[in-house]
Amino acid sequence: MLYVVGHKNPDTDSICSAIVLAYFLDGVPARLGGVNPETQFVLKRFGVMEPELIRSAEGKEIFLVDHSEKSQTLEDLEKGKLVGILDHHKIGITTSEPIIYLAKPVGSTATLIGELYFKNTLDIIGGKNKELKPDLAGLLLSAILSDTVLFKSPTTTDIDRKIGKKLAEISGIEDIQTYGMELLKAKSTVGKMAPEEIVKLDYKEFNFNGRKVGIGQVEVIDIGEIQEKKEKIYRILEEKLKEGYDLILFLITDIMKEGSEVLVVGNKEAFERAFNVNLEGKSIYLEGVMSRKKQVVPPLEKYYKEISNKK
Structure with missing residues (x-):
């Protein structure tokens, strides 16, 4: 059985792309974590059920969407059969x-699925050009709007639009x-969430030349929604740092002001040099x-x- 699955701590693009691509591949849509409030809003809006939660690749054929980092996928991926990846990272x-393997520098994985459909070329990844029903089209549109932040993100391309x-x-x-504004309001419900939930909402782990780095992000319409919880979030990140991380960043992205406050834990020198800034305190706003x-x-x-090459 073929399972189409996005990354850990799935976002709307990860969930919706898995659902729609599974439809075209005659596979089973799957997820590696809980469904966030924004994605719940989208699934309810278009009357689509959540994908199946899976914890192991054993005995399964796997098609990954919206990621290709080993740290973001099934821990026992090698016990299954990886047949494909569709991504924009x-x-x-x-x-x-x-x-x-198909990847393209566009705003979302959903954009790639839509492009393959409209060009009648889903066959190049083993899919069938079935009719794209309104509910599934709505999922893809929602994923694009979410990942591009209503076409405001610098990742947005003309193809996305x-x-x-x-x-x-x-x-x-x-x-x-x-x-899109309804969607963003659904995304911006962190004011009602516990700090632990906020940290896990959209957290990804990376391996940069043998250094473990974590980057979390939450998008809000007003940073004030999360102001009182920043200190607790910072303490949670400090505890997480003990899990072998060199650096952890947590972005609180203000959708309306189009910038992010970044909480920095761990190797602050790495952050300062990478972004050419002087960090005073625990966080800094990056316009x-x-x-x-x-x-x-x-x-x-x-x-x-660069630091690895200097050794």
Whole structure:
């Protein structure tokens, strides 16, 4: 049986892309964690059930979406059969045999699925060009709006906008901006969540030249929603640092102001050099920084590669 699954601590793109791609691949949509409030809103809005929760790859064929980092996927991935990856992030995995691999620098994995559908080329990844039903089109549109932060993120491309418009027509969404704001409000419910939940909401682990780095992110309409919980979040991150991390960053991204306050735990020198800033205290506001993938991971990866080469 083929399982289509996104990364740990799944976001809307990870969940929705798994559901829609599984439909085209005649597979089973799966997830590696709980469904966040924004994704719950989307699934309820379009009347679609949550994917199956799986904890092991053993005995399964696996098709990964929205990630290729080993630290973000099933821990026993090698016990299953990895058949393909569809992603929009950097390459983070090596395989012992050929697989289907398609990645493109666009705003979301959902964009790639939409593009394959509209170009009638799903067959190149083993899929069937079945009819894209309104509910599934709505999932893809929601994933694009979520990952691109309503087309405000620097990861946004013309392809995202073009595919998003086509998906809106099929799904019956007449006003993308209005629906997008509903989506962002659903995303911004962290004020009601416990600090422990907030940390886990969208947390990813990376390996940069042998150094373990964690990067979490939460998107809010107003940073004030989370102001009183920042100190507790910081203490949670300090405890997490003991799990072998060199550095942990937690981005509190203000959607409206288009910037992020970054809590920094661990190797603060690495952060300062990677971003060319002076850190005074526990956090710093980075104007215009909204994308972990495009604006946070690359400078960190570059820094750790440079210090490794100097040894």
